[in-house]
Amino acid sequence: MEKYFAILSRCSLFAGVGREEMGLMLNCLGARERDIPKGEPVFLEGDPAGFIGVVLEGAVQVVRDDYYGTRSVLTVVQPGEIFGEAFSCAGVETMPVSAFALKGGKVLWLDCKRMLTVCSNACQFHNRMVANLLRAVARKNLALSRKIQFMSQRTTKEKIMAYLLDQAKAQGSSEFTIPHDRQALADFLGVERSAMSAEIGKLKRAGILDCKGPWFHLRDTVEEID
Amino acid sequence: MEKYFAILSRCSLFAGVGREEMGLMLNCLGARERDIPKGEPVFLEGDPAGFIGVVLEGAVQVVRDDYYGTRSVLTVVQPGEIFGEAFSCAGVETMPVSAFALKGGKVLWLDCKRMLTVCSNACQFHNRMVANLLRAVARKNLALSRKIQFMSQRTTKEKIMAYLLDQAKAQGSSEFTIPHDRQALADFLGVERSAMSAEIGKLKRAGILDCKGPWFHLRDTVEEID
């Protein structure tokens, strides 16, 4: 566990927690590590809720598949970020979504009930952690609002551009990489992969952007798009 | 303030708070009441964040308008429910959305910073309130996830049905009323009002549902839709 202190100290949940307290708190929260091979489920729809997951290595994709098999990508969770916390904090019995490892990696499982119940060991940190958790859940809320903003756009092109402009702003540069492959980006924006691919092609030919794989560059020329 | 105790005691924020503590807490949170006439803004995009609003009477619609004037309805807040909490708890400076009063009504403003800072008067309730707040933010998270689930459907008809099935489940009956008019429902689902209207017409003729204004009835016949 000690080797992941660098990751965990960047985790919003442990903001302001020192190395020595970290160990106590992880113990208090019933932390256990688990390896997930690439492509394998981290948890599945219907699994009992009540946990908070922390990505230590790799990346985790949270998805919801409907009756027809249409997949909706809710979010991609990177090392140091958490998942499952909203469902657990809301008090639902079972998870309404599934999650899969994009790359092989490690996740840390924390018991949400222990987090919300006052403990005897590290109470001075407990309140801080609940405040951290509150902030983390609120931020995830903002992320969902942004996703809704993208999906609210009328055309595929507008959805793509809204997402890319947001990414450029978030990463502070007109050059950036995204955490989705093309299929996942389409599932994230709620559009067809092939149609999206065609629109990206148009945007490239129009000189609006350049891209190669996960790398994008938004040009600052503002011209008419075909 | 006293006259709204019935409403406030049903507010998730004050779960488990008695009548006498309520007054202390409201004072502690810097609560102030405000009347909003029908159609007027409750707050506007760009206004400073840091507050939590509680609807006492009427209803508040939270929206986001993009460059082109396309409106996206994020949520409708009913009496006893709260709004603005996610943005304030996430620590953003200014509100990224606007809100308008659907009917004339009253809202209560609470200072979010005071809620997150330990006070001297009612500390035993303070921790409970932070826990309540966490649960409320997490639940709003679920509501956003459900909205995304509706919007992820490919066709307008599927979006409508997904929403109506969810409402029927939430209200525990195949007959129910929705808090949106047709334009707002379209803005909520991210579709065109006229196209939605046409699809609802088809569903009625197909015997899938019946509706009149905000009232809907989902029939349990499962037949092919034209």
Added chain:
DNA sequence: GAAAGTATGTTGGAAATCCAACAAAGGAGG
């Protein structure tokens, strides 16, 4: 380095959406 498998780009026709404009149905106010 060849082969198999995966990811991405491209295309064409069918289907659905968008948009604008109008018709019809209600409600509010005089």
Added chain:
DNA sequence: CCTCCTTTGTTGGATTTCCAACATACTTTC
């Protein structure tokens, strides 16, 4: 009761998306 105004339903053409199928990289594996 009438008029004005808002909301809801309807229609048709232009646009866009969806879907399936295929072509072309790029990766991985042996």
